[in-house]
Amino acid sequence: MKENLFQKLREKKNRIIEIRRYLHAHPELSFHEENTAKYIADFYTGKDCDIRKNVGGNGIVVTIDSGKPGKTVAIRADFDALPIMEETGLSFASKTPGVMHACGHDGHTAYMLILGETLIEMKDQLQGKVVILHQHAEETPPGGAIQMIKDGCLDGVDHVIGIHVMSTMETGKIYYREGNIQTGRAYFKVKINGKGGHGSSPHMANDAIVVGSYFVQAVQTIISRRLNPFDVASITIGSFDGKGSFNVIKDAVVLEGDVRVMTEDSRELVEREIRRLLNGLQEMFGITYELDYLNDYPVLYNDPELTEFVVNSLKNSSISGVTGIERCEPQPPSEDFAYYAKERPSVFFYVGAMPADGKAYPHHHPKFNINEDSLLIAAEAMGAVVIDYLREDDTQNGNNSVQRLK
Structure with missing residues (x-):
């Protein structure tokens, strides 16, 4: 069955690329992907599947029901773009100034559409159900995933599998890791309120810029002196708004920061220590502060048992163009x-x-681009995992080495 799927996908490789290039030329920002959502829904219209629109916003959920008992697996592809002015010079570069597919979501959507179409064509050979999550707004909190979940996209789903194409990883290789695989994130904004004054009389003012500068330096001691050295986290102050006249002492400054952690314990520690530091600055300098602190995307955890299943499936499949399957950092x-x-x-x-x-330019770079050969690899890889997951018993397709999930 997998070879049949692979052959169909290989015959459709050019269509995958055409779709990717069309989407690349017509990007839409998070929460504003109306035309992209319509394009996706129209693609499935008339095909033998259930289409649910406007899931949690602009999300699309497509269900392929074999009509036979079995498990239900969800596979996800995101489709939003970024507020970046494209500098690739590609013939199919963005036609929307200041908006660009600079993360590969156009490729995710393209391979998933053709994979979905092909699985629909083969649905009589499947067991159980495949739920395709075409997700909006991955790039911008609160994110499309949580909105779609609240709108029931995982009802009846047993497991979820996703792929990201990576411009900085070698084409032809597939990479995996079990356990915590990507950072959790938090955003904070702090306004430090001092007392304004004239530069000639600093003793009559309370300089918020001085306090803000102290905070920028001191906040890094949370990583160096409060976090376990074997844990991983980072704090970045990305914005310090203290602009004003050169001879005027600012009465207030606003700083914005980004926090990344690899465990939920570290997330709690960093927030607690930032609040404690600000309380200390309040006492030390006699200022007041206003803090907005938002924990959004969690640490991404790959289930070890399911990861092992996926890796075994990939290793036991003849996926075109794959030269290696490697555990990554x-x-x-x-x-x-x-x-x-x-x-x-x-x-x-x-x-x-x-x-x-x-x-290779990194993701979110104005010159970001991908090797389009990766899209067929992604389609075959996801297709192989889906078929192995849904097969009726361990011996179907003559593949005894892929272990059935418990």
Whole structure:
């Protein structure tokens, strides 16, 4: 059955690329993906599947029901873009100024549409159900995943599987890791209120810039002196708004920061210590502060048993173009797929998509691009896992080495 699927997908490779290029040229920002959502829904219209629109916002849920008893697996692809001015020079570059598919979500959607179409064509050979989660707004909190979950996208689902193409990973290789695989994230905004005054009379003022500068330095001691050295976290102050006249002491400054952690315990520690530091500055300098602190995307956890199943499936499948399947290091960015993983045992793995010329720009870069050969690899990889997951017994397809999930 897998070889049949692979053959169909290989015959449709050019369509995958055409769809990717169309989507790349027509990007839409998180929570504003109306045209992309319509494109996805229209693609499935008339096909033998159930289509649910406007799930949690612009999300689309497609259910492929074999009509036979079995498990239900959800597979996810996101479709939002970023507020970035594209600088790739591609013939199919973004036609929307200041908006770009700079993370590969156009590729995710393209391979998933063709995989979905092909699974629909083969549904009589399947058991159970496949639920395709075409998710909006991965890039911007609160994120589309949690909205779709609240709207019932995981009802009846046993496990969730996702793929991300990676421009910085070698094309032809698939990468995985069990356990905590991507960071959790928090955002904070703090306004430090001092007392304004003239630069000639600092003793009559209370300089908020001085306090803010102290905070920028001191907050890093949370990582160096409060966090266990064997844990991983980072704190970045990305904005310090203290602009004003050169000879005027500001009465207030606003700072914004980003927190990344690899455990939920570290998340709690960092927030607690930031609040304690601000309380100390309040006493030390006689200022007041206003803090907005938002914990959003959780740490992404790959279920070890399901990860082992996925890896065995991939290793026992003749996926075109795959030269290796490797365990990788945890990835620093955050990913709202983590919300699915909190609800159901899940796996998120990576397909290398480094351009053939080796000029790999990181995700969210104005010159970001992917090797389009990675899209067929992604389609075959996800398809192989789905078929192995849904097969009726361990011996179907003559593949005894893939262990059935308990």
